Amino acid sequence: MRKSLTSRSYHEVPDHDRGRGSAYQRAGRVRLGEITAERLDARVLGTSRYAVTIDWQEAGAGLLRIDCDCPRFAEAAVCKHVWAVIVEIDEEGLSDLVPGESSLRLAPSTAFARCRTRMA
Numbered sequence: 001m002r003k004s005l006t007s008r009s010y011h012e013v014p015d016h017d018r019g020r021g022s023a024y025q026r027a028g029r030v031r032l033g034e035i036t037a038e039r040l041d042a043r044v045l046g047t048s049r050y051a052v053t054i055d056w057q058e059a060g061a062g063l064l065r066i067d068c069d070c071p072r073f074a075e076a077a078v079c080k081h082v083w084a085v086i087v088e089i090d091e092e093g094l095s096d097l098v099p100g101e102s103s104l105r106l107a108p109s110t111a112f113a114r115c116r117t118r119m120a
């Protein structure tokens, strides 16, 4: 069995986001959507309904691509919704889909980076 996704990525997520994200996950606010060999989409019900993507194509090289359409993510490139989905991935036993064993750096998905560049 592989290392959990939470243990590989918690150091990249501030305490505040982890605390609230974990509470969201426990409250059943995460709905997993499409899951492929490379990524998954999820919805998290917060103040609004947010779309989260976790992409582990580059996880073997220590990089986890993340995305969320909430206002905090647009500023901080991390948020409680992303953490809620990471916890859900572990709880659902899906962390085995993510390659590698090392600590992961979290970075916005390339689609997000393109969007930000266009807006700048």
Ligand SMILES: [Zn+2]
Binding pocket: 050, 068, 069, 070, 071, 072, 073, 078, 079, 080, 081, 082
């Ligand atoms: Zn978010």
